[in-house]
Amino acid sequence: MLLRWFALWSAGLVLIFLASPTEWRGLPFLLLTLSAIPAVWSGARRSPAGTRSPWWLLLSMLGFFNVGNAVWLWDVEVRGQATGDGGLADLFFTVANVCSLAGALVVVVRRGRRDVGGVIDSAVAALAFGGLLWDAAVLPHLTATGTPLERQIALFVSLFVMCGTIGALARLSMASGSRLPAVWLLALAMAGALGGNLASVFFTDPATGVRPDWTNALFLIGYACTACAALHPSATTVTQPGHARADDLTAPRLTFLGAMTALIPVVGGVRMMSGQPSAGILVALGSAGIVPLVMLRIARLAAQRRSAEERLRRLATTDGLTGLPNRVACLTDLAGMLAGRPAGIAVIFCDLDGFKAVNDRLGHAAGDSLLIAVAARLRGADPVYRLGGDEFVIVCPSDTVDAVGARMRALAAQPIMIDGEPVSIGVSAGVAHAVPGDTTDELIGRADLAMYDAKRSKHIGGLSMRVAGEPAAA
Template identity: 35%
Template sequence: MRLRTALPAGGGVAVAVQVLYPFLPGSAGYALSDVIVASASGYAAWHYWGRAWQPSDTRPIRVGYAFGAVACTAWSLSNLLMLVAVLALPVLNEAAAVLSLIAAVFVPVAVVLAGHRLYGIAAVRRAIDVAAVAGAVFALAWEFVLADLTTQAVNLPENYAITIVAVLVLGSSVALVTLSESAPDRGLTAQQVLACATLIQAVTVIVGLRNGVAGDPWFAYGAGAGYVLGAWATAVSSRLQISRPGAEVVERLVFGPWVLLPYLPVVAAVGIAGFREARDGRLSPVLVWLLLASFTLVLLRQFLTLITVGRMAVVLEEQKLALAHQAHHDGLTGLPNRVAFHDRAAAMLAGLPTGVCAMMLDLDGFKPVNDTLGHAAGDEVLIVVAQRLVAELRESDLVSRFGGDEFAVLITETGDAADAVARRLLDRLAQPMLVHGTEVSVGGSIGVTALPAGQAGSISSLLRQADTAMYAAKAAGKGVVRWYESDSRVA
């Protein structure tokens, strides 16, 4: 049977046996339920044991499979003992009850181990979710079952009934929190279906106990179908894949489509409390304290959610700023890149009433450094050059690495003042520097062009002119400044 039809088929079987139970004689209904549940849980145990030894999964997931296998094995044996007890040996009921309790304890452990590992606030938030849900679910169980529980009514030891309810409350809480962290649009996973099976089983046992308290048949109100459907869903879960963790897990804890699931038991418990108070004019002290505890945990949960959202906002803003910086700055020197230079230069040309000068600087003697000392040393030279350029210029000036060993400069000075800046830059670059324990010297050739005040021009045309002048400086023997316009200032 294909997995996509397995769950609907299980629902059909559960409905069929629920309809059939009232017509079965004597203990035949118990026997039918035990056979179906033992078969389904045994099937799940077989597959979980096989998957516990798969080397492709991580150790926590394999351990989770092993716990699931133990739980299903105990559940299957429990129902087999119940079957024998119904047919011949009632004394086996106690051993069956112990095995059922073991199964109920191991299932939530399997769900947790096979699920996503969380750390920090996310892990604390998950624990608070489980505690808050457990308080609300226990409040519901108290109102429907435990408050009126008597040994004679349910034909079970009272301590065992309370223990199994407490274990199922914890298991159902883990299941609800697991579902709230799920991504339902990505298909069914083993955790999701096993969590649903745990919820079905918990509700079924509580309904069954309630039937005993009220004196109704054990299968009444869908309890018989619940046992069958819970076992069937467990069998289906053993054939599904474990969902793998991803970076979006923490995001789903806050914005997931099922993130409100843990609140449902709290809302239901509040509704029951309101109904009790309106009808009787009083509330059980146990119910009041359970609700107070749950609400306290919910408030703490929301506080941690605000912290999580705040941290996410800070991280996103930091990432946004980092990406913006990377998009507009050279990764090696930290100077503005070509795109940022053009943007800022265009703004300077549009907003300044004075003239500007553009310079193109190309290093001299840089290639020998790369060839003899390596590219790491060449990178260090570029970093030192960038630092020296920034140190010699004003904050209002603009300097950029255009690529390789070529730099562009835009200053708000013209004429002799600009020429003096260019020569000062060359003098500073010519000073020796210590790179990887070796003293090296590089120089530079600078081409300069001016845009006088009141004249129109673009930064692209200025850079072309400065680039032409820079090649003229290279041709003149390097280590010199050349202006694009031929006048007496050209050295």
Template identity: 35%
Template sequence: MSIFTPREHSRAALTAHVGFGLTLLVFGTTRALTDGLPSGVAFLLATLVPIVVIVVMLARSRPPSVTPWVIALVSLLFSTVRDVAWFTDLPFERDEQVAGLVLGISLAVAYTGMLAAAVVIVIPIARGDGGAIIDAAILSVSAAGLLWMLVLAPALDAQDAGGALRSLTLLAAMLVCGTTGAVARATFTARSARPTLAYLLVSALAALVATMLSATTLLAETTTGGTVTDIIWITSFLALAAAAAHPSRSELRTPGRVRAQALTVPHLVVLGLAVCSNLLFAGVLEIQGTGADPSLLIIGSLVVVPLFLVRVWQLAGLFETARADLERQAHHDDLTGLPNRRAATAHLTETVQHVEDGTLAAARVCFLDLDDFKAINDDHGHGAGDAVLAELGARLRACAQDDDFVARLGGDEFVVVHPCEDDELEALTIDRVRDVFAEPIAVQDTVVRLGVSIGSVTVTDREHLTVERVLSLADSRMYADKRRDRSAG
């Protein structure tokens, strides 16, 4: 639920949109048209804007989901390492190899944090998306492998990049791609949080493009990465700030639309190819004679396999949920939530067996039938009749003791099975049931009172009654009780 009034929501949303546009115009223009200190200041301020916005947001409004913003804040602090180093002219910034390694480590840590923040954000949304968000992340990570093979690896090879830098760049590319895919799917799913998610998607896409450009020119320009790259990074930072500033952030914990997504054969084939994509890419490189890329195989597996295991775990959970739902539907009445005739028959069979083998002394079976229930359907409609049955089911469940079994056999017939040892307990059981029906029931614009006829049978090891005989006796005694009530009336 939103923590903003409609007017506050509109004002905050406008502020986020205008703020994003103005800061992007100012910082982007400054970076494009100036050089030296003004350009560096613009870039550094752009990286600090989301930090300030998140801190202020957490201090003032306390969104329902705090964790992802805290993670994002820590990640942003790591992402500013290079910018602060350049701005303060630290010694390692003048060493290209060391600068590249520091940049790679800081970006990898930052991307890992952003991925963690994205995971925390999309988990509530993913619960209702049938696994599509995880599938999108897997497909996006596999696309990162293709991007690595065609663009990033050749560029780094041409610049004679070291193994550590190659691995960090590949890890960053895969994490950014996975984050982008997951957020893109979440943006489509969660309508109420769509503006914030859209800004997060813009931020992730900009970070992906900037990562590619930074990697392909990393050793040539380690200080700023080029004007275009810097402007794209500025866009990424400011979009993240707008995501934190937009009021729809309060809806991030709202589950998305519940979707039952069937795993078709084409779906499984695509998912399987995505999981095996890094092996396929390595095979292509081997066939071409360039040799398989070990970093692609190792890092790709470290990223894809956990996502795949999460997907399998989710499928197992969906299967178990579906199995439990089917089992409940098979043994419970949809209207009242009580066990149905099938469950009642199974419970009576078990009860009779326990009485026969001596593990249960006796049991009281009460067969209930409402009096004049047809009049409610005739006078008020079947909807009102269903409401009465649902209310009576709830009352019977509430008055039942721990060992009691209450079920709806169908129509206006119920059964209560109560373990008992003497007639006094039998009387108490029947009195409790009659008290349930003594209270009036509100139906639409009126109040109705219903009587109930009860047929009671005691099951002991002396009679050796079958389930069918118990139900037959209870039914006949119920009708005898109904006739007595009519004669008395």
């Protein structure tokens, strides 16, 4: 309800401002700019703690703008200056613009953290559009009116950053998953400020420095949209991360990024070759703003590709149930060890005794829980692999086999709680010591045969271990 009344109030004041005589326009202007302050304050107070920073920044923006407006009116109305530009008022307006951009950028960074690629693409497109607008329309006008270079640079940076921020906000608005009118309104507020700045450039009388009053209506629209954004219910969620978006840099998108990167220098170069005015320093500034964004975009995609490759590698070499390295990882690691120093390496091939009975009696889910518990107990300083089913392999130095066996015997002697029921199982283990010339298949094969010798010993519970080459149990 408050949002509706403020929107009607703002629209009415903008119409009154445009319809009023010049000498009376200050009143509706101040009424709107001042009334926006409590509106944004109210919106900031409604937002959860920790999410209010953009609204505090926008509230600061309104404060500095209103102080600047008061100084400007004092200069013009009381001191009789032809314009309030270039003095103390401009300082307040500059600080206000910085606060406005900072508030919008906080929203972009926090809301767009799951869509960084899309936000960068949109910002690059908007920056390129701003550069094109500058080269095609703004720069020729400033050159014709004799605007100093430092003033051109200030205007260029302001236009450039505003365009990029508007592009990023527009992306967040369209890709939020659940439409966020507050973000749309912030984009419109930035567009109103951009329109006001452009109108000031094109409609200011170069001889007197006076610009038409109606151009202030664009700034009023920006004030009104900022306040409406703070009052809208969606304002409480603008800093929450949006939905994750697919970030594939397809050939068309890569072509687009390349074209946007080249647009400003190409247009600037064409203007220079055709004898038209083109400030090289501004072309350099534009490229300096776009190129880092494109490089960041490419760097993120490269990092995502490396991360995806690492995930695939882990999936290919990790057992999905126990989290242990799987057969592929075992064969790969063991091959690397044998290619280096095979002497001193031992393979312990383990098989659980009584696992099938537990699986049949308590069910497959209980069997999976048992395998997970066994894997947790087998983990130690030496690599442990699950080959499949209830078979595990431990690779360790030859001189630590007895110590590993003692640890396995202690673990096997402790019952495992499965669904509230203590379960005891035995372990049959075969040991094979590596010799020069061994292959992975030969080494694991000998350990496997030794494990079957241990299993034929008919032991009940605990650990039965045999070393390859020793006499088999009767």
